Amino acid sequence: MAINTIIDEFKQVAANPKKQLLAYKAQGKKAIGVLPYYAPEELVYAADMVPFGIWGTNDKTISLAKEYCATFYCTIAQLALEMLLDGTMDELSGIITPVICDTLRPMSQNFRVAMDKKMAVIFLAHPQNRFDAAGKQFCIDQYTNVKKELEKISGKEITVDALANAIKVYNASRKARREFVKLANEHCDVITPTIRSAVLKASWFMLKDEYTKKLVELNKELAAMPVAKWNGVKVVVSGIIYDSPALLKALEDNHVAIAADDVAHETRAFRIDAPEGVDPMTALADQFANIDNDVLLYDAESAKNNRGDFVAKLCKDSGAQGLILFMQQFCDPEEMEYPYLKKALDKAGIPHIKIGVDQQMRDFGQAATAIQAFTESL
Amino acid sequence: MAKASPGVQALRDVVEKVYAEAREAKKRGEPVGWSSSKFPCELAEAFGLHVVYPENQAAGIAANRDGELMCQAAEDLGYDNDICGYARISLAFAAGKRSANKFDPKTGEYIIDPNSGKPLKDADGKKVIDPATGKPKKDPKTMKPYSYLEDLNEIAALPDGVEKERRTAALKHYRQMIMPMPDFVLCCNNICNCMTKWYENIARMHNIPLIMIDVPYNKTDNVEESNVKYIRSQFDHAIEQLEKISGRKFDEKKFEKACENANRTAKAWLKVCDYLQYKPSPYSGFDLFNHMADVVTARGRVDAAEAFELLATELEEHVKNNTNTLPFPEKYRIMFEGIPCWPKLPQLFKPLKANGLNITAVVYAPAFGFVYNGLDEMVRAYCKAPNSVCLEKGVSWREGICKENKVDGLLIHYNRSCKPWSGYMPEMSRRLSKELGVPAAGFDGDQADPRNFNAAQYETRVQGLVEAMETNASAKGK
Ligand code: SF4
Numbered sequence: 136m137a138i139n140t141i142i143d144e145f146k147q148v149a150a151n152p153k154k155q156l157l158a159y160k161a162q163g164k165k166a167i168g169v170l171p172y173y174a175p176e177e178l179v180y181a182a183d184m185v186p187f188g189i190w191g192t193n194d195k196t197i198s199l200a201k202e203y204c205a206t207f208y209c210t211i212a213q214l215a216l217e218m219l220l221d222g223t224m225d226e227l228s229g230i231i232t233p234v235i236c237d238t239l240r241p242m243s244q245n246f247r248v249a250m251d252k253k254m255a256v257i258f259l260a261h262p263q264n265r266f267d268a269a270g271k272q273f274c275i276d277q278y279t280n281v282k283k284e285l286e287k288i289s290g291k292e293i294t295v296d297a298l299a300n301a302i303k304v305y306n307a308s309r310k311a312r313r314e315f316v317k318l319a320n321e322h323c324d325v326i327t328p329t330i331r332s333a334v335l336k337a338s339w340f341m342l343k344d345e346y347t348k349k350l351v352e353l354n355k356e357l358a359a360m361p362v363a364k365w366n367g368v369k370v371v372v373s374g375i376i377y378d379s380p381a382l383l384k385a386l387e388d389n390h391v392a393i394a395a396d397d398v399a400h401e402t403r404a405f406r407i408d409a410p411e412g413v414d415p416m417t418a419l420a421d422q423f424a425n426i427d428n429d430v431l432l433y434d435a436e437s438a439k440n441n442r443g444d445f446v447a448k449l450c451k452d453s454g455a456q457g458l459i460l461f462m463q464q465f466c467d468p469e470e471m472e473y474p475y476l477k478k479a480l481d482k483a484g485i486p487h488i489k490i491g492v493d494q495q496m497r498d499f500g501q502a503a504t505a506i507q508a509f510t511e512s513l
Numbered sequence: 514m515a516k517a518s519p520g521v522q523a524l525r526d527v528v529e530k531v532y533a534e535a536r537e538a539k540k541r542g543e544p545v546g547w548s549s550s551k552f553p554c555e556l557a558e559a560f561g562l563h564v565v566y567p568e569n570q571a572a573g574i575a576a577n578r579d580g581e582l583m584c585q586a587a588e589d590l591g592y593d594n595d596i597c598g599y600a601r602i603s604l605a606f607a608a609g610k611r612s613a614n615k616f617d618p619k620t621g622e623y624i625i626d627p628n629s630g631k632p633l634k635d636a637d638g639k640k641v642i643d644p645a646t647g648k649p650k651k652d653p654k655t656m657k658p659y660s661y662l663e664d665l666n667e668i669a670a671l672p673d674g675v676e677k678e679r680r681t682a683a684l685k686h687y688r689q690m691i692m693p694m695p696d697f698v699l700c701c702n703n704i705c706n707c708m709t710k711w712y713e714n715i716a717r718m719h720n721i722p723l724i725m726i727d728v729p730y731n732k733t734d735n736v737e738e739s740n741v742k743y744i745r746s747q748f749d750h751a752i753e754q755l756e757k758i759s760g761r762k763f764d765e766k767k768f769e770k771a772c773e774n775a776n777r778t779a780k781a782w783l784k785v786c787d788y789l790q791y792k793p794s795p796y797s798g799f800d801l802f803n804h805m806a807d808v809v810t811a812r813g814r815v816d817a818a819e820a821f822e823l824l825a826t827e828l829e830e831h832v833k834n835n836t837n838t839l840p841f842p843e844k845y846r847i848m849f850e851g852i853p854c855w856p857k858l859p860q861l862f863k864p865l866k867a868n869g870l871n872i873t874a875v876v877y878a879p880a881f882g883f884v885y886n887g888l889d890e891m892v893r894a895y896c897k898a899p900n901s902v903c904l905e906k907g908v909s910w911r912e913g914i915c916k917e918n919k920v921d922g923l924l925i926h927y928n929r930s931c932k933p934w935s936g937y938m939p940e941m942s943r944r945l946s947k948e949l950g951v952p953a954a955g956f957d958g959d960q961a962d963p964r965n966f967n968a969a970q971y972e973t974r975v976q977g978l979v980e981a982m983e984t985n986a987s988a989k990g991k
């Protein structure tokens with residue numbers, strides 16, 4: 136298939152999640168909304184349902200959610216609630232609500248109360264002390280709860296084989312996405328920030344086997360192309376999410392290519408695979424335990440600046456000249472880790488800027504100016 | 514201020530002692546820890562380790578009017594102003610930032626802030642009016658210098674001499690400002706996850722060990738066995754880490770003693786809180802905000818238990834004699850939701866006093882009433898923090914105290930600092946108001962950053978609450 140055809144398909148999906156949801160519905164499939172962060176989508180897939188990512192939206196403003204939420208919360212959580220309240224997500228049969236930050240904790244209660252009559256709301260608390268046997272066991276217990284709730288919705292048991300298969304499918308998908316991220320760097324003339332974002336975003340709204348098949352094809356096409364001669368700048372992007380078309384355009388207008396990312400909606404979500412060939416529930420707990428260098432997760436080597444150093448190394452390894460941090464307003468986990476990220480970047484001699492964003496922002500004039508000034512300084 | 518009763522004084526002394534003993538321990542070269550308020554203090558007590566509490570410290574710094582200065586200092590270090598004010602104050606402090614009294618660098622004399630101080634009173638206790646301005650005169654004895662932000666690292670780098678001496682002398686000396694720096698940190702995220710990264714930041718700044726007890730958010734009313742096992746195992750790990758830090762073995766006896774004290778303190782605390790059920794109440798629930806310092810910093814100590822018990826006997830006397838320590842006659846009884854705005858206590862108090870609103874319910878009562886028997890129950894107790902329980906549990910806690918303490922209305926603080934606390938407050942407020950049949954009013958504020966509090970809005974909301982309570986009372990034919 137021509138490269139542009141594949142890209143267009145991803146773009147369509149990324150821009151139209153609702154259409155995607157309706158299409159799955161029409162096939163007779165049930166869909167489960169998956170809120171951030173780190174919910175084991177594999178369980179949903181193994182239950183023969185469609186995991187459907189909910190990361191807020193760039194197209195709505197907060198209105199109904201005000202009933203439940205004061206203003207000083209991130210738009211990601213508030214707009215997720217908005218979409219659940221205003222009917223956008225009515226086709227879902229349930230949602231999974233992780234509680235890993237201080238916004239998602241109480242929001243899990245709002246989701247449950249607000250969706251009481253509409254759909255199942257499945258609670259999930261991850262362990263922060265996730266490394267040893269007790270932490271992993273707690274993770275397995277939590278995942279087992281999720282599994283049971285999913286089985287109630289689907290009406291059938293999630294077998295060990297189905298879950299082992301789901302893990303394979305997901306590992307393949309994660310691998311393909313990591314591969315894509317590398318290729319996108321090498322071929323940044325073709326894979327613009329907009330395209331890169333669309334390709335990765337589409338993964339949240341597609342069954343992973345379908346998605347991976349297309350992505351592997353795209354990767355193959357890219358690999359066959361000559362490496363780009365890039366005259367613009369290359370950066371690493373960090374933050375929770377940066378998928379607003381206007382923001383992506385601002386990057387392109389300033390000839391910014393994405394060398395790699397430390398973004399929750401992108402690479403942070405597929406950096407670590409689950410082991411295969413072991414008990415699949417244990418494998419999922421192992422996978423979560425192995426995720427690290429993340430603003431949301433406890434770092435057992437607290438006295439070191441592991442995450443900062445990790446991101447600085449990512450910049451070096453990917454050949455980026457600098458880093459752009461898109462800071463979600465009211466996101467205290469990201470905000471809390473900023474000073475030490477800055478420290479690590481400064482130490483490594485990597486310039487960076489921090490740009491405040493939220494999903495109700497429509498005017499990116501200021502952001503564009505900041506990006507321009509930054510690129511000129513590189 | 515009226516003279517404190519022996520019980521109240523004893524409670525103040527205990528907190529003073531916790532800080533003083535930690536300072537002395539530090540001087541002797543013993544390790545001193547910083548702990549989150551609901552970390553199981555019994556564990557550190559078992560090793561005889563001295564521990565202080567940054568949340569209590571931040572509240573004190575805010576109440577001493579240094580909240581904004583320290584918050585701003587944290588922001589200058591790169592910590593966003595959306596972050597909890599306690600965390601910002603603490604991080605600035607951990608980085609060596611301090612509040613100091615402003616002086617003239619040429620003369621070394623302090624520069625007095627004309628707006629500070631209390632009104633001057635004449636022999637009859639009346640305010641003295643300045644004929645020139647028509648405003649009350651200030652008592653010069655109570656006036657204070659302006660504050661400025663100082664940096665301990667800068668002072669340390671100065672050569673010996675006048676400047677170094679003056680800048681050192683200008684550092685403020687109230688106990689929260691001279692809290693010793695940490696040698697280890699004890700983090701328990703049962704109250705919030707902000708804690709986790711806040712304490713990691715401190716561990717990095719000081720290159721010290723962090724002991725983490727993760728208490729996952731709880732979706733149901735009861736604590737499941739799975740949670741208990743997970744947390745128990747973390748207790749065991751924490752004990753190993755504390756053995757290394759203290760260089761001592763876990764002392765079972767000391768641990769049991771600490772547990773016994775903690776239980777005794779909790780019971781006495783609950784008893785004190787319970788006196789708010791009397792009508793009129795023998796004291797103002799506003800006082801509980803101050804006594805909280807003891808449950809936070811000293812609940813594992815016998816003197817805290819004794820001080821609360823002493824206060825309880827005093828309250829018992831008041832009830833018997835039909836007396837009270839209320840600063841104003843009680844007209845309505847309200848629940849105050851959340852942490853108070855420490856930098857704005859007088860402003861917070863003013864319309865309550867003007868309208869005769871006595872606080873007779875605060876959620877801290879049940880939230881710190883950890884009564885348990887044995888380790889597993891102790892684990893369960895530590896799962897019950899205001900921010901780690903589900904909505905239904907939160908409602909039932911409040912409903913319980915509001916009913917017992919006969920509340921006429923709810924005053925809800927939407928605390929900008931505390932996301933986990935405020936996150937389901939609209940629904941909480943609706944449910945509670947409906948269940949109890951009493952009105953609720955919300956206002957925007959912040960526990961530590963005065964910039965997020967608007968006195969005019971607050972007064973309007975309190976007024977609205979008063980009117981709604983009046984309507985409610987006449988409808989009920991009172
Ligand atoms: S991590 Fe940040 S952006 Fe994500 S839900 Fe929590 S506060 Fe919002």
Ligand code: SF4
Pocket residue numbers: 568597598599600704705706707708900930931932933934960
């Ligand atoms: S519980 Fe709330 S106020 Fe307390 S430290 Fe956490 S975020 Fe701050």
